Amino acid sequence: MTTAKNTAILEGVRIIDLTSVVFGPLATQMLGDLGADVIKVEAPEGDLLRQVQPSNNKLMGAAFLGANRNKRSVVLDLKERTGQDQLRKLLKDADVMISSIRPAALARLSLDPETLRRAYPDLITVSATGFGQDGPYAAKPAFDDIVQSVSGFASLATLRDPDAAPAYAPTILADKLGGVTAAYAVMSALFHRQRTGEAQHVEVPMFETLTAFLLAEHMDAATFEDTPQSFGYSRMLVPHRRPVQTTDGYITILPYTNVQWTRFFQVVDRNDMVEHPWVTDMDTRSRNIGAVYDMVAQIALTRSTEEWLTLMEQADIPAMPVRNLSDLPSDPHLAATGFFQQIDHPTEGTIWTTRPPIHFSATPARHDHCPAPRLGEHSKEILGPDEE
Template identity: 85%
Template sequence: MTAAKKPAILDGVKVVDLTSVVFGPLATQMLGDLGADVIKVEGPEGDLLRQVQPSRSKLMGAAFLGTNRNKRSVVLDLKTQTGRDRLRKLLSDADVMISSIRPAALARLSLDPETLRHENPKLITVSATGFGQDGPYAAKPAFDDSVQSVSGLAGLATLRDPEAPPAYAPTILADKLGGVTAAYAVMAALFHRERTGEAQHVEVPMFETLASFLMVEHLDGATFEETPRDFGYARMLVPHRRPVQTADGYITILPYTNVQWARFFMAVGRDDMIDHIWVTDMDARSRNIGAVYDMVAQIALTRTTDDWLALMEQADIPAMPVNNLSDLPSDPHLAATGFFQQIDHPSEGAIWTTRPPIRFSATPARHDHRPAPGLGEHDEEIFGPGGE
């Protein structure tokens, strides 16, 4: 059996997707990449992300194409009884329902987890929410920028420099992190059901997910305080922590251990630093990391980027050039791994996509099984000619 014909790990798992934009759709795309049959339920107007430009044709924007492969699309108006009845038909033998509709709205439609699991005891229900439903923000709308703000992410710029204004990360980090978290939560719930036979409800709140993500290192000194106040991992916040300029570009040079720092200074002819406390004592280095990074920045100007890459490889010290996004298609590693793939979309023609980053030896993920669907493209395939 060839790798292309091997079943994917989630073959036979049916996922009904009531999410839109990026948070939920990225999660369900990941499940589709792993072989799940993902049925994307859209209202008559379609997922809002369909309208985001650029696009070649109406309701098929690039961001939509990038978060909705390996899915089938049906149109259901859940404000109507017919729409709700058809959804219940989809859910009657589904394994997972994931929704970004607010839980209170689902309850008004009798689509709450308890009701649905009464009708299908094996159904895992997943709520992709902005905020946990046991807190005062439960009913608030949530978007990536607002969650970056309230989670403390936007304020990290101010934590680094009190004179700097807050700033968003130039990527939809809250949505995408939420999507990855929701995907692994679904996998965990499926595993639990496989072991015990028990389905359950899963809540993935974007705010708490991003806050937890940030606290991995930035809880820092507050970990040990009676009243947490000393937040912020100093190494991440010093202004000197940035790519350094070389004679002809920019590079990241990253000695980390005592041995690596000693090798770095040996490689650049600074033998006077080999026994310095900043090299031999990690705690001392951490407390003076801004000055250490500043030394690296000054030394970096003396060589070209290519010279640095060769020297650091010889010294076995982590170093990488600074790429722009437009450099990635020609990156030799990504080229060798086939990261960028051009596929033929039935309505959009030749489009670029990326392969799933994870590799399974026995159950390969897939990126080109089913391109992102047109709005309602699979209505007849799923419901039949009469919609029944």
Template identity: 80%
Template sequence: MATSTNTAILQGVRIIDLTSIIFGPLATQMLGDLGADVIKVEAPEGDLLRQVQPSRHRLMGAAFLGANRNKRSVVLDLKTQADRDRLRKLLVDADVMISSIRPAALARLSLDPETLRNENPSLITVFATGYGQDGPYASKPAFDDIVQAVSGLASLPTLRDPEAKPDYSPTILADKLGGVTTAYAVMAALFHRERTGQAQHVEVPMFETLTAFLLAEHMDGATFDEVPRNFGYARMLVPHRRPLQTADGFITILPYTNAQWARFFKTVGRNDMIDHVWVTDMDARSRNIGAVYDMVAHIALTRTTDDWLDLMEQADIPAMPVRNLSDLPNDPHLAATGFFQRIDHPSEGPIWTTRPPIRFLATPARHDHRPAPRLGEHSDEILGPGRE
């Protein structure tokens, strides 16, 4: 908890959170971790994520607990004029409004950025949308699987193997990347307002965000095409780019520089490779990276995982074992840094959570200041009692 000598970095910033599921809530949780006062506005039925199992109690699912700490919850039915007026009253004193409600619906409720900024010129408005509002997809609904599909992410397995079928990444990557991007966009808008005195509207479209992220490397040869066609970063797509099977498990060994490749082959007794063009010339290695990885895969089978870890540490070559998620609580590094934390939730009892990964020495983030709220837990505290 922040003190007078150790103030959280966003202390005093009030954020009205009109988001649900993961995209927006992850962003506002990150901002809450940094000290912002996040007021989560929920419909009477609550954020849909509350219902996702497992849970100990109704409307307090594990996924909801994982994306909604450091927030206060109020219930408002925005279909009613009275609750829209209550929301507008909250927004008059707020710094930021983040919404995942479709912009057209907000406009019908007179909650569009222009109207709100007339009432509070300092209000930064943020739309966490599925698609940019200047394109033909603007009004389409978007969820993580939908955006993984349309962005090209789901089709990456077919670039590696033409006979493979498209597949989703087994994590909600579009939602989570959108959340991280929204959090930094809010920080940038707050900095701009601090520097210039001007608030602004910010749009974070999930589709464009994931596509830009994906094409950072996969633009590849298309960068130089007259009409972009040659997409796909070859090193990521060769069939042998996968964890290596050892004599007793799996490991990732990743020589990268010429010097590291030379040390690797020297360590495994393949002195014939030290002066090979695949070792001495990164361009030649890149063009033949599948064959190089295939060679390493065969060599990996000759030793145990622990033997490889010892050898690679001695040779100063990056290497780590392949973990299961269930292994992570026993990982020595995560244990030493206190990454997993067990806290007492007021209604859910003892639960496990993770601490924010970023360290601010002067303004530390907080993970246990305010556990994820029950639906409407803070309605009286924020809106006042007797609102009927």
């Protein structure tokens, strides 16, 4: 018997998911982890991410498996009247429809927020877009690299070194941040509806989302200027802000407060630095942070990584070794928390996955309830045998 203690947070919430690749699917996976019934609506050719290698079987790529658990897949051809009618039947019982289809295309299908609000007044509609729809970029296509470029993220390296070339982060940062943002936006809209009875339309644009995220600290001195120009948080941009080399590897050593910097120089026998303004005054240290980091880099070469970890733990100074991704499955902390899990997928065999990182004492998120579905796996179950 289900009780309040073990009922998933979003149990009973139905989400119709018209998204693809990573931005939208990551959001709906997070909501599915929290118990929502996510119905992933796919075109006959399937989500493009299904084709991304590696894979064991066609249309079941590893990246797709990583962003689509706890969903059911139904194939609908929205270019055809039958598919459109089937979707509208699904929307009758839905709480949320989230889409990454361009708004103009949704309007041509009569699936725009205004039309849907008239037909389904309790339906929350969510648009996962590249750009906000009230600006000149509204109709432009957007992928992660595009948004990293136009947001200023790709040029951060040039703030550190004017001769450096712009570069993308080696992860789909805009997509994933957009997904996290969309997930909390859906939760907020559901909470608003529960409190007031009012459904609403929510727009989550990748460009504005990444730009706001980036400028949390990099607005910097531009905050106070009549015409914002002086962007860039200097502590993040000094060349010496990087892992430091030890005798046998790399480590991050990060004293932060005046007390921690004092202890650091004491334990490395540099008592001449204990009363230095770089140590005793945070403002002076901030203005000279590159030189301070350079000093740490030189000192780091005198010990092994393990010696540094022991010494910093004794001094209660933040420090961690630099890991490779391949090191993570054997990381003792991740092992103890059960972060990596092997689950049995009905078609892909035993696969590795990660657990949701958030812990709820009464309503734990699920990670293995429903592995990522095959294309159209649940069409008959959802649409019925006569409409598949």
